[in-house]
Amino acid sequence: MIALFLAVITLLEVSTYWPLEEAWTDGFGLGVDILVPTLLLLMVVKFWTVTWFFMHLRFDSRFLTMVFYFGLALAAAVYIATLATFEFWS
Amino acid sequence: MSNNKLGMWVFLGSECLLFGGLISTFLLYKGRIGEGDIGPELFDIPFTSVSSFVLLMSSLTMVLAVSAIERGDHRSLRVWLAGTAALGSVFIAGQVYEFTAFYREGLGYTTNLFGSAFYTLTGLHGIHVTVGIIMLVTLIILSVRGQLAQNRSETVEIIGLYWHFVDIVWIIIFAVVYLIP
Numbered sequence: 014m015i016a017l018f019l020a021v022i023t024l025l026e027v028s029t030y031w032p033l034e035e036a037w038t039d040g041f042g043l044g045v046d047i048l049v050p051t052l053l054l055l056m057v058v059k060f061w062t063v064t065w066f067f068m069h070l071r072f073d074s075r076f077l078t079m080v081f082y083f084g085l086a087l088a089a090a091v092y093i094a095t096l097a098t099f100e101f102w103s
Numbered sequence: 104m105s106n107n108k109l110g111m112w113v114f115l116g117s118e119c120l121l122f123g124g125l126i127s128t129f130l131l132y133k134g135r136i137g138e139g140d141i142g143p144e145l146f147d148i149p150f151t152s153v154s155s156f157v158l159l160m161s162s163l164t165m166v167l168a169v170s171a172i173e174r175g176d177h178r179s180l181r182v183w184l185a186g187t188a189a190l191g192s193v194f195i196a197g198q199v200y201e202f203t204a205f206y207r208e209g210l211g212y213t214t215n216l217f218g219s220a221f222y223t224l225t226g227l228h229g230i231h232v233t234v235g236i237i238m239l240v241t242l243i244i245l246s247v248r249g250q251l252a253q254n255r256s257e258t259v260e261i262i263g264l265y266w267h268f269v270d271i272v273w274i275i276i277f278a279v280v281y282l283i284p
Contacts, residue, residue: 052283076104081112084116091120
């Protein structure tokens with residue numbers, strides 16, 4: 014079931030490229046470009062699903078979750094700071 | 104708590120820093136393409152989507168392999184490990200094809216900053232997948248030799264953690280490198 018869920022999410026991601034690219038950039042008629050936020054959200058959902066279920070973080074010690082997500086948070090913080098230094102968002 | 108499992112999670116946490124650096128470097132260099140130069144227009148999204156799906160399914164077979172060793176079913180373990188290694192090899196073959204196609208189109212490692220960042224990021228990921236395949240084949244050999252008892256199922260689980268991590272890194276690379284315009 015988890016694998017099926019991940020496959021559906023992947024199909025949704027690919028749909029942003031074809032055949033529904035215009036629909037995503039138009040926000041399905043709302044006039045708002047939701048393409049990039051949607052892709053980022055789907056990426057996070059897949060990431061969390063694999064770590065939580067396939068990598069057994071759900072069933073293992075909480076300490077392991079803290080160790081992994083600490084590394085992830087540290088990486089995110091360091092590289093968001095790097096991108097900001099190089100004015101990536103401006 | 105198992106020290107071996109904790110050690111692998113600490114290692115995977117450090118790998119987040121490695122790939123985070125490469126992904127942020129790619130984001131910075133993504134637009135560094137000279138006028139008339141080669142860039143992301145080379146991407147074949149349908150082909151890469153199939154590659155991504157193959158790697159995703161290899162995570163499923165890895166989960167089934169771990170479940171098999173925990174039940175003491177060695178035959179199923181070997182089948183699922185072989186399936187995981189095979190799917191990983193298909194993914195690598197796809198990457199090799201993609202790299203050679205891009206090179207033929209004029210995007211080499213030193214063509215521009217985009218090319219260097221792209222090949223470094225995806226190439227290093229490919230090396231990680233290859234190392235994973237070697238570990239999976241090693242597990243199959245150990246199982247055939249009878250050196251992988253049911254009470255050593257944690258060994259398979261730890262290799263599985265590495266394999267799943269390689270998959271989730273590709274989840275991020277696929278979205279950030281290929282899909283996000």
